[in-house]
Amino acid sequence: xxxxxxxxxxxxxxxxxxxxxxxxxxxxxxxxxxxxxxxxxxxxxxxxxxxxxxxxxxxxxxxxxxxxxxxxxxxxxxxxxxxxxxxxxxxxxxxxxxxxxxxxxxxxxxxxxxxxxxxxxxxxxxxxxxxxxxxxxxxxxxxxxxxx
Amino acid sequence: xxxxxxxxxxxxxxxxxxxxxxxxxxxxxxxxxxxxxxxxxxxxxxxxxxxxxxxxxxxxxxxxxxxxxxxxxxxxxxxxxxxxxxxxxxxxxxxxxxxxxxxxxxxxxxxxxxxxxxxxxxxxxxxxxxxxxxxxxxxxxxxxxxxxxxxx
Numbered sequence: 531x532x533x534x535x536x537x538x539x540x541x542x543x544x545x546x547x548x549x550x551x552x553x554x555x556x557x558x559x560x561x562x563x564x565x566x567x568x569x570x571x572x573x574x575x576x577x578x579x580x581x582x583x584x585x586x587x588x589x590x591x592x593x594x595x596x597x598x599x600x601x602x603x604x605x606x607x608x609x610x611x612x613x614x615x616x617x618x619x620x621x622x623x624x625x626x627x628x629x630x631x632x633x634x635x636x637x638x639x640x641x642x643x644x645x646x647x648x649x650x651x652x653x654x655x656x657x658x659x660x661x662x663x664x665x666x667x668x669x670x671x672x673x674x675x676x677x678x
Numbered sequence: 679x680x681x682x683x684x685x686x687x688x689x690x691x692x693x694x695x696x697x698x699x700x701x702x703x704x705x706x707x708x709x710x711x712x713x714x715x716x717x718x719x720x721x722x723x724x725x726x727x728x729x730x731x732x733x734x735x736x737x738x739x740x741x742x743x744x745x746x747x748x749x750x751x752x753x754x755x756x757x758x759x760x761x762x763x764x765x766x767x768x769x770x771x772x773x774x775x776x777x778x779x780x781x782x783x784x785x786x787x788x789x790x791x792x793x794x795x796x797x798x799x800x801x802x803x804x805x806x807x808x809x810x811x812x813x814x815x816x817x818x819x820x821x822x823x824x825x826x827x828x829x830x
Contacts, residue, residue, distance in 0.1 A: 538778065540775060540778050541753075541778070541782065542693070542695060542751055542753045542778070542779060542782045542783075542786075543751070543782050543785070543786065543789055545752075545753040545754065546751040546752050546753060547789070549752065555754075557753065557754055558756070559753065559754035559755050559756040560754055560756075561756075562756025562757070563690070563691075563754070563755075563756040563757075565756075566684060566756055566757055566758075566761075567684045567686070567687050567688070568684065569681075569682060569683055569684055570681075570682050571679040571680070571681065571682055572679055572680045572681065572682040573679065573682070574763045575763040575764065576756075576763075577682070619809075619810045620810075622781075623777055623778045623781050624778075626777065627774045627777070628774040628775070650809050650810060650811075651807050651808060651809055652807075652808040652809055652810060652812070653782075653785050653808070654785060654788040654789065654792070654807075654808055655785070655788070655808065656788060657787070657788050657791040657792075659788060659807070659808045660785075660787075660788025660789050660790070660791045660792040661791060661792045661795050661796075661799070662792070662805050662806050662807040662808070663788070663789065663792055663807045663808060664789060664792025664793055664795075664796055665792065665796060665799055665803075665805035665807070666805035666806075666807035667807075668796060669805055
């Protein structure tokens with residue numbers, strides 16, 4: 531069972547398909563759950579404390595906004611642990627009320643420069659594309675299982 | 679800052695989405711209650727949230743998936759159900775993660791079709807998935823619409 535980083539890290543489709551085909555998806559929920567279930571000082575809504583941007587310094591320089599560094603304290607350790615990654619490139623919702631475009635760029639850069647196998651996709655817009663989309667993920671994960 | 683005491687420590691929460699022509703979230707909930715084994719189940723408009731020990735939650739989800747494998751989708755959730763920091767009953771409006779789910783659910787029938795056809799697919803056939811390289815940067819019809827909107 532390989533640890534597979536998924537982007538967007540909140541994707542239902544990727545999280546389900548990776549788990550369905552027998553691997554372990556690394557998604558944002560796991561990192562958030564870890565913080566939500568750890569006692570400490572109340573820091574709503576996500577229990578992101580002033581410590582997180584300090585941890586993010588490992589991935590981004592000090593002049594980078596604290597929002598990017600705070601997010602990287604969630605995503606950075608997952609990218610380090612990942613043995614493979616699946617990236618959906620046309621996920622517009624990853625930038626908005628909870629997302630950050632610069633963090634997304636940094637995540638993709640770190641994934642690509644880490645040397646792990648990466649599957650680049652777009653969302654399937656038709657049933658035909660859906661068949662190819664699922665088959666591509668299945669083949670990618672099957673290969674991981676054989677090599678791992 | 680005040681002291682924070684977490685609830686439901688040591689549990690996991692998972693979303694179960696159902697997008698099926700043969701099954702409603704209500705049907706899924708009834709079946710889930712039958713096999714719940716002490717896990718906490720919350721019904722939602724799209725399916726369920728299941729909270730409990732990881733092995734119990736996975737066992738229930740495994741049985742639920744068998745009902746309609748290509749149309750039931752599962753993902754982890756960081757917060758337990760009804761958490762006042764996330765629950766829309768306290769905040770008003772949709773919670774932030776809802777928009778992502780709404781978008782993906784609109785495409786999920788294509789994924790269901792892919793799952794259904796996977797078993798009958800020739801294993802030697804190389805997949806040609808939608809990827810950033812496969813599409814045109816800007817569709818002509820989209821460009822035309824942009825020009826027309828600017829002229830108006």
